Amino acid sequence: MKRFWLLPGIAIAMSVFVTGQDGLEPAPRMDLRTFAEYHLFVDTNGDGVVDESEDRRSPEAKQRLASLRKGVRVMKSRNPSDPTSWFFQAAIHGVTDDAMIEAADRDPYVTSVRREMFWNRCPHNGEPSADFLVWHRAYIYYFEQILREAAEDPTLSLPYWNYTGGDVSFPPAFANREVADGDIIPRNPLWASDREAAFVVGRTGLTPKVTTEAFAALMSETRLFGPSEDTGFAGGVYDDAPGTMGMIERRPHNDIHVAIGGVIGNDFNGLMAEVRTAAFDPIFWVHHANIDRIFAKWDALQGRTWGYFPDAAWFAARPWYFYDVDGNVQNNQRVFYLNGKNLRVAYDDVDSNAPTLTESAPFDVKESNVMLATLPKNFQMDKATGMASPQLEPMCDCCRNKDVEATLSAEVATEFSLNVVGSAAESQKLMGLAPRVERPKRGPQTMLEVTFLVPKSVPNVGYEVFLQIADADEISVGNLSMFGLKHHAEHDTDESNSVTQRMNITDAIKGVTDVSRLKVVIKPYSLFSEAGTTSTRRSGNIGVTNVSIKVD
Numbered sequence: 001m002k003r004f005w006l007l008p009g010i011a012i013a014m015s016v017f018v019t020g021q022d023g024l025e026p027a028p029r030m031d032l033r034t035f036a037e038y039h040l041f042v043d044t045n046g047d048g049v050v051d052e053s054e055d056r057r058s059p060e061a062k063q064r065l066a067s068l069r070k071g072v073r074v075m076k077s078r079n080p081s082d083p084t085s086w087f088f089q090a091a092i093h094g095v096t097d098d099a100m101i102e103a104a105d106r107d108p109y110v111t112s113v114r115r116e117m118f119w120n121r122c123p124h125n126g127e128p129s130a131d132f133l134v135w136h137r138a139y140i141y142y143f144e145q146i147l148r149e150a151a152e153d154p155t156l157s158l159p160y161w162n163y164t165g166g167d168v169s170f171p172p173a174f175a176n177r178e179v180a181d182g183d184i185i186p187r188n189p190l191w192a193s194d195r196e197a198a199f200v201v202g203r204t205g206l207t208p209k210v211t212t213e214a215f216a217a218l219m220s221e222t223r224l225f226g227p228s229e230d231t232g233f234a235g236g237v238y239d240d241a242p243g244t245m246g247m248i249e250r251r252p253h254n255d256i257h258v259a260i261g262g263v264i265g266n267d268f269n270g271l272m273a274e275v276r277t278a279a280f281d282p283i284f285w286v287h288h289a290n291i292d293r294i295f296a297k298w299d300a301l302q303g304r305t306w307g308y309f310p311d312a313a314w315f316a317a318r319p320w321y322f323y324d325v326d327g328n329v330q331n332n333q334r335v336f337y338l339n340g341k342n343l344r345v346a347y348d349d350v351d352s353n354a355p356t357l358t359e360s361a362p363f364d365v366k367e368s369n370v371m372l373a374t375l376p377k378n379f380q381m382d383k384a385t386g387m388a389s390p391q392l393e394p395m396c397d398c399c400r401n402k403d404v405e406a407t408l409s410a411e412v413a414t415e416f417s418l419n420v421v422g423s424a425a426e427s428q429k430l431m432g433l434a435p436r437v438e439r440p441k442r443g444p445q446t447m448l449e450v451t452f453l454v455p456k457s458v459p460n461v462g463y464e465v466f467l468q469i470a471d472a473d474e475i476s477v478g479n480l481s482m483f484g485l486k487h488h489a490e491h492d493t494d495e496s497n498s499v500t501q502r503m504n505i506t507d508a509i510k511g512v513t514d515v516s517r518l519k520v521v522i523k524p525y526s527l528f529s530e531a532g533t534t535s536t537r538r539s540g541n542i543g544v545t546n547v548s549i550k551v552d
Contacts, residue, residue: 028346035159037061071151081109083323094276129235160289164215194270223307254483262460275484316365478503
């Protein structure tokens with residue numbers, strides 16, 4: 001397998017598949033409990049050590065876990081500027097300025113990374129909530145290829161943590177530091193600091209509300225896209241508020257992030273609680289493998305519909321760039337990643353031969369060259385086709401370090417050139433493209449908006465939002481998401497230390513004529529079970545500044 005560094009020349013490729021070395025195919029993504037068999041790794045005699053006579057794991061499980069650990073360890077050993085390194089891959093999701101500065105001190109090539117192209121790309125910056133599932137599917141796919149190569153095991157696939165199937169305890173394989181006298185670095189590369197301690201050591205587990213009940217709610221939703229961005233299995237494309245999220249993103253995704261990385265001690269968060277640190281925690285990857293698995297299971301069920309799907313341009317666009325294991329930059333259409341069968345990823349409990357909704361998109365947009373984006377400085381295009389060309393021109397020091405493109409003059413006009421991807425003709429054709437399936441007519445949507453101040457640290461509780469009309473029973477209309485609050489505040493349009501989250505109440509108030517006795521009730525709920533010793537609920541002192549209703 002070719003190894004490489006980030007250099008000025010970067011190959012561009014489309015739709016590349018990888019077959020394992022020696023013709024071996026990757027195994028299906030497995031339930032983490034089966035993958036590692038840690039329930040058979042037990043200190044039965046109570047001496048504090050699991051010796052060989054007590055370790056009843058199969059040789060296959062031992063090898064799988066050893067490969068996973070090796071892959072992570074090797075990736076962590078690579079320089080941050082190497083696209084196959086742990087730092088680079090985690091930074092694709094999100095990375096702080098401080099972390100980049102520290103990485104550049106260790107590796108001067110970090111300054112050559114096209115950060116605007118590759119880092120901080122997770123769609124939590126005001127992009128449509130419908131991007132969440134598609135982007136993360138692509139992200140973990142390319143990460144998995146790199147992990148497999150680092151492990152030198154062509155059969156290795158990411159396991160998934162099946163908390164939605166009853167595995168509600170923190171995975172033991174990720175919980176132990178494994179240090180011995182003289183160790184400076186823990187021996188277990190899957191361990192990370194600053195996680196919810198009571199959860200990690202097994203004194204408490206996740207509640208049904210954020211696991212099995214969340215899964216049941218998702219499976220009962222038949223529409224992939226809803227009439228607003230907080231509805232439908234995958235969300236929608238109707239607003240650019242960073243705090244608006246689709247069903248699967250709100251729960252279980254966000255609640256799991258907060259359960260692991262919520263308030264640690266009294267005043268700070270773990271890696272998993274914030275967008276720009278989450279992917280540095282190894283537990284992130286098995287969490288997101290489960291999110292993608294839930295999507296795959298949903299997609300293979302009968303009775304699924306596209307719902308209020310976006311226009312053709314959304315399916316045709318190529319907004320994301322990923323390195324694959326060979327050092328090529330992949331830039332595929334959203335519709336390519338949306339169809340899981342294109343990636344040939346299998347799960348041990350999903351029939352890969354079952355027909356799926358996403359294998360037949362609402363629009364025929366294959367290879368459409370829609371003009372929807374501009375490429376970063378120094379990225380070149382083929383003028384004849386409008387597609388990205390195979391090379392990046394070397395970036396000079398003045399451009400690499402320049403944060404300001406130009407300073408506007410009070411005397412003369414300032415010109416900017418656009419490095420546009422796609423063609424105007426293809427874009428115009430897409431505007432009039434008719435869908436192949438019926439799209440419901442979207443009427444006015446009534447949205448409840450809750451604005452609140454971002455707490456110093458993300459709380460380790462959830463907040464359910466209820467609507468009460470007169471003396472009728474309370475109706476749950478959604479929940480406030482606590483994951484990545486600081487990041488969302490940075491991207492909110494009002495530039496304040498607050499976030500606004502929106503919930504669709506159109507159906508809840510249908511038929512209501514007297515709104516004088518309309519109330520909103522926000523109730524905390526525990527992310528952890530109440531049995532045994534529980535974690536203390538820490539609210540984070542969230543201050544609500546506005547509750548309002550709007551019609552879109």
